[in-house]
Amino acid sequence: MRSLALDPRWIPRALGLGLLAFVIFGPLTNLLLWAVAERWYFPHALPLKYGFTYWVNVFSPRGNATGALVNSVVIAGLTVVISIGLAVPAGYALARLRLPLRGVILLMLLVPQAFPNLPVYVNIARIFYQFGLNGTVLGVVLVHASHGLVYAVWIATAAFSALDKELEEAARSLGASALRTFVDVTLPLAAPGLLASAVFVFLESLDEFTGTYFVGAPDVSTLPLLLYTAGAGGNYQIASITALILLVPSIAFMLVIERFLRADVLSKVGR
Amino acid sequence: MPQHLLGLMLVTPALAIVVLLFLVPLASSISGAFEVAGTVGLGNFAKAFELYGNDMAFTVVIVLSSTVLIGLGSIAISGYLTLGSNPRAVAILRWLYRWPLFVPFIVVGQVLRTFLAKNGLMNSMLIESGLLTASQTMSFLDWRGIIIAFTWKQTPFVTLLLAGAMASLDRSMIESARNLGASRPRILVEIILPQVMPTLMVGLILGVVTMMSVLSVPMMINAQTPTMITASMAFRINAYGDYGVANALGFVSLAMTSTVAWVYLRQTMRDQR
Numbered sequence: 001m002r003s004l005a006l007d008p009r010w011i012p013r014a015l016g017l018g019l020l021a022f023v024i025f026g027p028l029t030n031l032l033l034w035a036v037a038e039r040w041y042f043p044h045a046l047p048l049k050y051g052f053t054y055w056v057n058v059f060s061p062r063g064n065a066t067g068a069l070v071n072s073v074v075i076a077g078l079t080v081v082i083s084i085g086l087a088v089p090a091g092y093a094l095a096r097l098r099l100p101l102r103g104v105i106l107l108m109l110l111v112p113q114a115f116p117n118l119p120v121y122v123n124i125a126r127i128f129y130q131f132g133l134n135g136t137v138l139g140v141v142l143v144h145a146s147h148g149l150v151y152a153v154w155i156a157t158a159a160f161s162a163l164d165k166e167l168e169e170a171a172r173s174l175g176a177s178a179l180r181t182f183v184d185v186t187l188p189l190a191a192p193g194l195l196a197s198a199v200f201v202f203l204e205s206l207d208e209f210t211g212t213y214f215v216g217a218p219d220v221s222t223l224p225l226l227l228y229t230a231g232a233g234g235n236y237q238i239a240s241i242t243a244l245i246l247l248v249p250s251i252a253f254m255l256v257i258e259r260f261l262r263a264d265v266l267s268k269v270g271r
Numbered sequence: 272m273p274q275h276l277l278g279l280m281l282v283t284p285a286l287a288i289v290v291l292l293f294l295v296p297l298a299s300s301i302s303g304a305f306e307v308a309g310t311v312g313l314g315n316f317a318k319a320f321e322l323y324g325n326d327m328a329f330t331v332v333i334v335l336s337s338t339v340l341i342g343l344g345s346i347a348i349s350g351y352l353t354l355g356s357n358p359r360a361v362a363i364l365r366w367l368y369r370w371p372l373f374v375p376f377i378v379v380g381q382v383l384r385t386f387l388a389k390n391g392l393m394n395s396m397l398i399e400s401g402l403l404t405a406s407q408t409m410s411f412l413d414w415r416g417i418i419i420a421f422t423w424k425q426t427p428f429v430t431l432l433l434a435g436a437m438a439s440l441d442r443s444m445i446e447s448a449r450n451l452g453a454s455r456p457r458i459l460v461e462i463i464l465p466q467v468m469p470t471l472m473v474g475l476i477l478g479v480v481t482m483m484s485v486l487s488v489p490m491m492i493n494a495q496t497p498t499m500i501t502a503s504m505a506f507r508i509n510a511y512g513d514y515g516v517a518n519a520l521g522f523v524s525l526a527m528t529s530t531v532a533w534v535y536l537r538q539t540m541r542d543q544r
Contacts, residue, residue, distance in 0.1 A: 013360045017367065023423070024370050026393065027386040031378070034385055045395035086288060089281035097278035105282055107540075112293045114532035116483035118501050119521025122508060123296035123303065146292035153285055207375030210486045213505070224377045224487070231381050231491060240385070243378040250373040 031247070034240035054237040065242065068226040071137070075222060076205035078141045083148040083201045084156075084194065091156025092182070112150045118210060125214040135219030143211035148201035155200070159193025160186070196257065203250055301525070303518035315519035322516070327523060329497040333414060334482050334527075337421040338475050344426040345474070349434035350459040354445070372427040379424045380491035387411035387419065387492075416492040417499065421482050429474035436470035437463055476531045483524050500524055 034040070037047035038054070058065040093099060094106070124143055125134060133139035163186060171181040187194075209224040217225055223242050231239035307314035320327070348368050355361040371379070386392050389410035397403040411419065440463065448458050464471075489499040500520045507517040 009357070010360075013357065017360065017363055020364070020367055024367060026396070027382040027423070028370070028374075030386045030392040031382045033392070041390075045392070045399045082288075086285040090285035093278040093281035097274050097281070099278040099282065100275050105286065108286060108289055108294070112289065113477070114480060114528070115297065116480055116501075116521075116524050116528050117293075118484050118486060118504060119300040119518065119525060120293055120296045122504065122514070122517055122521065123300045124292060126514060127296060127299070142288075142292060146288055149285055149288055203373075207377065209375075209377045210484065213486065214508075224375070227377055227381055228487065228491070231384065236385055239381050243381045246375055247378055250375060251370075254369065254373040 031240050031243055034236050035244050037237060055241060058238055058241050064221060064226060065223075065238070065245075068221045068223050068242075069245065071220060072206055072222040072224075075137060075140050075144060075220075076202045078137075079144040079148050079205040080198050080202050082141065082145040083152040084198050086145075086149055087152035087156045087197070088187075088194065090153050092160050092186070094153070094157045095160035109150055109153055112147070117147070121211045121214045124211070128215055134215055135217075137220055140212050140216040140220050140222070143215050144205040144208055147208070147211065148204050151204070152197045152201050155193055155197035156190070159190040159197075162193070163189050199253055203253055206249065207246055300518050300521045303514055304522040307515060315515040316522075319516050319519040319523065323500060323503045323520060325497040326500050326503045329414065330483075330499045330501075330524075331527070333417050333421070333499060334479055337418050337425070337482060338479060340418065340422045341425045341429055341478055342471065342475055344422065345429035345433050346459070346464065346471070348426070348430045349437055350455075350463065352430075352434045353437040353440075353463065354455045354459060368430055369427050371424050372431065374424065376424060376485050377487045377491075379420050380487045383416060383420050383423070384412065384491050387416050412492055413495065414493065417489055420488045420492055421478075421485075425478045425481065429471070429478060432470050432474040433467055436467040440466055479531050480528050483528050 033047055035054075036050050036052065038049040038051040040047035094102070099105065121143065124146075128134045128139045128142075133142070167189070168181050168185055171185045172178070176184065207224060208222075209228065212220070212222050212225055213228070216222065223246055227239050227242040227246070230236075230242060304315055305311050305313070348364065352361055352365055355364070374382070387410070388394075389408055391410075393411075394403065394408040398405055398408065444462060445458055448462055449455075453461075483501065486501050486505055489502040490505065493499070493502070500523060504517045504520045504524075507513045507520065
């Protein structure tokens with residue numbers, strides 16, 4: 001193996017990669033520092049005192065982070081149940097059954113991705129207000145589900161389409177009913193794809209700000225809303241701790257699905 | 272039961288949610304924009320352009336500049352991933368560029384607010400390293416901050432799509448161009464880029480729709496006027512409960528994105544065939 005130091009081409013490479021690393025990890029380091037900074041003011045480049053008192057405050061019974069965390073997890077869990085519950089039958093029908101107006105149905109499921117959702121959330125809040133759904137957990141779950149459902153249907157359709165039809169036909173010819181075949185053969189085979197979409201919908205709901213801001217606030221507080229209010233009040237420690245709690249599951253998900261993010265795998269998407 | 276009826280029955284609940292919670296509010300946002308005191312009129316638009324005309328121009332400038340930067344950044348990174356000669360440098364870059372992909376927008380807003388401030392870590396580090404003096408520092412928490420936030424967060428997504436498209440290209444043409452002595456930048460621009468253009472466009476258009484939907488970044492990074500119309504919409508509702516003008520602003524943002532969304536839908540439909 002050649003020594004790195006002898007190859008002059010590593011100078012521009014190291015400069016470029018170092019700059020990119022600074023751009024990406026500089027802001028993230030900043031977040032970590034704020035989360036453990038007790039005292040930090042200008043012109044000191046680094047915090048003057050480190051500690052976890054803010055963590056204790058945030059998670060104390062009087063602090064509002066515990067409530068927001070519980071709300072966020074409950075809302076995300078219910079969103080997954082609704083989204084996946086509706087996406088599995090829809091995805092199966094889109095992938096396997098002959099459907100009239102299939103193109104129109106697909107188009108309707110594409111539309112939410114093609115329009116900015118802010119005007120939509122504003123008017124959902126207005127409609128929900130008439131039904132007393134504003135400021136309720138159910139209202140927030142419905143908004144999150146309308147967003148997550150679209151991804152879930154897409155992924156479920158792809159997962160069912162990728163399955164080998166012959167296995168289902170074999171089960172049917174051995175006398176299993178259509179429902180039995182679906183539950184015992186199709187569903188277990190599609191489970192990895194469905195699980196990935198469930199995790200994705202969960203994270204999308206956990207991180208959602210705009211819809212919760214219009215429909216939930218101020219009665220239903222979630223972690224993103226807590227982060228926003230703490231940050232707006234200049235309470236950067238609490239905002240950073242909340243941000244860190246939101247960041248960890250997302251990064252963990254990235255590391256888990258790392259192998260799916262490789263270019264050679266992605267190049268097969270849509271084939 | 273006939274198969275198409277069963278299929279419709281299975282799709283209907285999901286479609287009902289999309290219709291009730293997306294298409295109906297979308298329609299009411301459009302009709303609300305034209306509703307003035309119970310009748311149809313353009314009063315909301317007159318008020319919206321008068322009060323928020325600057326914000327509209329600001330939004331267009333922000334979205335266009337971010338899109339250009341995201342495009343250039345993703346071409347550069349995916350180009351190096353495809354053509355880089357040193358496997359170790361390519362591996363480092365592949366590990367590095369993806370991190371912002373899974374950072375939620377609300378976290379991006381918070382992180383960059385503290386990083387880019389006049390007293391933030393970026394300026395402190397530049398002072399410590401001797402590149403700046405304390406009097407030369409300035410805050411980036413204005414239009415530049417928003418552009419930086421969007422570019423930081425969206426470039427990995429477009430890069431991911433673009434690198435995927437580049438990896439599926441036929442290598443033989445690239446190899447023969449290299450054998451004829453073409454430089455790598457030239458191969459990237461003249462041979463690879465034309466073939467992956469559709470993917471790049473779809474990625475950038477999805478980015479535009481996202482930028483027009485994100486409320487947290489302009490509210491957290493740019494707490495002043497002019498601001499993006501997303502923030503103006505929220506302000507109009509929270510401060511005045513004025514749905515008419517808010518919906519007119521919403522209609523403007525729909526008009527801005529539907530131009531690009533039309534291209535996106537046409538592309539997707541064509542790819543599915």
